[in-house]
Amino acid sequence: MAFNHSYDTAQPAMSTIETNKVLKNTYFLLAMTLAFSAITAGISMTMALPRFTGIICSLVGLGLIFVIHKKANSSSAVGLVFLFTGIMGFGLGPLLNHYAAMPNGGMLIMQALGSTALIFFGLSAYALTTKKDFSFMGGFLTVGLIVVVIASLVNLFIGSSIAFMALNAAVVLIMSGFILYDTSRIINGGETNYVLATVGLYLSIYNLFTSLLALLGANDD
Secondary structure, three states: HHOOOHHHHHHHHHHHHHHHHHHHHHHHHHHHHHHHHHHHHHHOOOOOOOOOOHHHHHHHHHHHHHHHHHHHOOOHHHHHHHHHHHHHHHHHHHHHHHHOOOHHHHHHHHHHHHHHHHHHHHHHHEEEEEEEOOOOHHHHHHHHHHHHHHHHHHHHHHHOOHHHHHHHHHHHHHHHHHHHHHHHHHEEEEEEEEOHHHHHHHHHHHHHHHHHHHHHHHHHO
16 A cells, blocks of 8 residues: 555656656757747848748748658757758748838837747746646647638738738737647646657747738838
8 A cells, every 4th residue: 555655646746857857858949949040040131032932941841840750759850950940040031131121120020029929938937837738729729720821822812911911810829829739738748759849839939920020010011
């Protein structure tokens, strides 16, 4: 009886230690990759590359996501994450140059960055403090993302500015939901691989930033 009691109480403690380790590694790798993305974005801006560079980098990044998922438990996983985030950051250069050229462009970019940071830290703090399980949001968020992608492709042909703003507002909401969802999965043991957790949170932050920038830029226009 004494052995069984000791075993039962030790399990949650061990689980908490492992969860905290995954969370710590995720945030550390996320911070490093975001900084690396900022550097590659700055390099891309100085090169004044054409807008389609962003599309090419996004397609390459999409391919790398599949590779990262296959190699998530290998020694090359961290290097692949840096390659992925570096390419994604590089693709941001032309977009940032576009907004930087607008009146108060620098302020718009800083506002988008500040808003992204506030949303991320606010939602992460909420998930960590409440420790609620937001796994139920996964299906809803995935469906919402698919709908937004399809609607965005349709709007390429329609060219509606109202639809453009509505879609970006939807992306802000969906990515905010994914931040809660991904953080909750780490806390509750649903995600035990910090490499995959980092990629998920990075993509949420990346899309949150670009959508906020689009909304602020459209409003400024």
